[in-house]
Amino acid sequence: MPLMKSWVDSANAPDHPFPLNNLPYGVFSHAGTEERCGVAIGDMILDMAAAEEAGLVQVADEPVFDLPYWNDFMDLGAEAWDTLRTRLITLLAVGSAERAAVEPHLVPMSEAAMHMPIAVSEYTDFYAGRNHAFNVGTMFRGPENALPPNWLHIPIGYNGRASSVVVSGTDIRRPWGQLKSPDHDLPAFLPCRRFDIELEMGAIVGTATDGPISVQEADDNIFGYVLLNDWSARDIQAWEYQPLGPFQAKATATSISPWIVTKAALEPFRTDTPEREFELLDHIKDVGPMLYDIDLAVTMAPEGKEATTITRTNYNQMYYSAPQQLAHHSTSGCPMNVGDLLGSGTISGPTKPERGSLLELSWGGKEPLTLNTGETRTFIEDGDTLTLSGEAKGDGYTIGFGTCTGTVLPALEDPYKR
């Protein structure tokens, strides 16, 4: 599919993340307005609450865009998702008869503050990138036992904490936690010393279900995708995770990009999961290309200094797609809800510069990275800013997510003094 041209000129540049082909959904505020739904087009945001009030878009009897989340719109169902996209393309395409009516409702992105695009119902994080699982498994158990026996048969996942999901740009406070140094017999309560990122994509569930669903139904029920950084306290994780999995190590924060890129925008970029060592059982078997060819990168910038790209990889490196994860999630009868967020798991490519966490990049802290500034890093230091980006390259256009960024603040001196 080629670039679809918009009368919002900035949207037509081949490298711009928000062409008419994209139309990602976010929540924003600007001078004098409450948080509300918006759609990115070039350097502008279409104020959906205003457009709805003006009668330019109407998807339900009650207003759904004058809200600080897209959940109510998602809940209208996949037909409404298609209808809105078609309508937005009509309104914003070159030659639109309604340009004059729409134009007053465009807000410059530079004047807007972005907020969480959804009310996160529940948050699940997976461990479904093979290179990542192999790297971490090799560090902890050696290369022969790197992948657990179940890994090639089900997408391993755990429930995370929805209350800890924040929008890109939110500062991240280095956590305290109980941890045990290898050279001590007993644990101590200390600020985390091995604070890390995990480069992930997040899938947003747009349709509620109440029983097992097939992979195809799961794909149908996904509303869109975001970039996701699952901040991870490796030293706390190492001490706590046996036998019931990560808990406080993953509960400080998970950052997501402000823009939800819809499945429709990503359609041209569908790609297959990799070849399988074991055939998957029917309930999670591939039924079509359900990964996406999305280039991903992470930069690290020490406080006030230049950023260094520390990894480049692609979402097509996943072993399990989000629909497979969602289908697996539902097998037990687990009710899935509008606004559920599923983290893909860390995305690492096969070579060292493609690894999606500092744990892997520094091989457990043993091989420090050298940044462009000349400084070295094993894990995150206070003041460092970590930024995820993602883009899918079309024929003369780019589909972007906006960045997913966060700066790590020093741990509180006394976390109990407030």
Place this chain on the structure above:
Amino acid sequence: MPLMKSWVDSANAPDHPFPLNNLPYGVFSHAGTEERCGVAIGDMILDMAAAEEAGLVQVADEPVFDLPYWNDFMDLGAEAWDTLRTRLITLLAVGSAERAAVEPHLVPMSEAAMHMPIAVSEYTDFYAGRNHAFNVGTMFRGPENALPPNWLHIPIGYNGRASSVVVSGTDIRRPWGQLKSPDHDLPAFLPCRRFDIELEMGAIVGTATDGPISVQEADDNIFGYVLLNDWSARDIQAWEYQPLGPFQAKATATSISPWIVTKAALEPFRTDTPEREFELLDHIKDVGPMLYDIDLAVTMAPEGKEATTITRTNYNQMYYSAPQQLAHHSTSGCPMNVGDLLGSGTISGPTKPERGSLLELSWGGKEPLTLNTGETRTFIEDGDTLTLSGEAKGDGYTIGFGTCTGTVLPALEDPYKR
């Protein structure tokens, strides 16, 4: 504290679970009404929405009881919790000047249907009963390695699935899932064959926080307690739980009792945690008696047959109290919200008839139980009804929770055919 006498006569029987000393909070409906908040007193429920409308109780500018959950009331804070209890005691005590005004708002419990008492914000389940952890660890790793190294230092927990929490009385459909028999090389997708209960208490968070909190603050923030049965698919769990913990094995359902017993009602029954092998670090150290002396029991009844008590234990068997669990939960800065539900973990006493799961009672299926009907059981069979009960025995009165019950229905023939 002796029995406080109520003009609702049934509440004054020494064995009745709902005396004036209790006043537990639930959500009910009866002929012609929407779901609404209610308070149990003897065999009756005080319709709180009606009492609020009549001006008998007023805790906020807006009505908070004409809702299908207690969350809005909880959010008013601990002072409001105390004020309401005091007011209810005044209204319902023998000699109340307002008896005539209150009486029309009492609904016979026998005519009411009970619903979920809260909107569950997020659900966390712990593994904080020492006998249970030792039993399970012994089965899986032998008695020398039964307790993981971290177990005596932190309350191990994992995030569960809030969407799967249901009220007592809800039928439980036996789940399908991916599992691997010990005598097969590859997994299969099958109905669970080792479906189990976990006898637990649940603590309900009533005050939101956004940073680490002390054990005392955590205790202050707990609104009340429920009985909780964490239905568990042991064969699915065994296959999936390494390395990130239980996921689909625990996502079919968790049942809770319909009545929240407040901290105030349980105050006379506070008891200490057991002696510690290792001193706990300050962030989770005991600061007072924060367990409760609550007798717990589980019965099992095959379809249409007599029930057998299969276990009797006490909440005082926990190694970690709910305030310690909540304090630990907050260490990373994890935001905790009104309506968060914390499962204690399975409560098992030191001897065999005190074990809180069939996994332990049948020692992994090797030692079948014999029921009063003459039938034997290792795990749950279709049609079995499992019922948890709990009571604290005061001076001439009893504090009960109502039962927490569920009947297991056969697995669907084809879970994807709906």
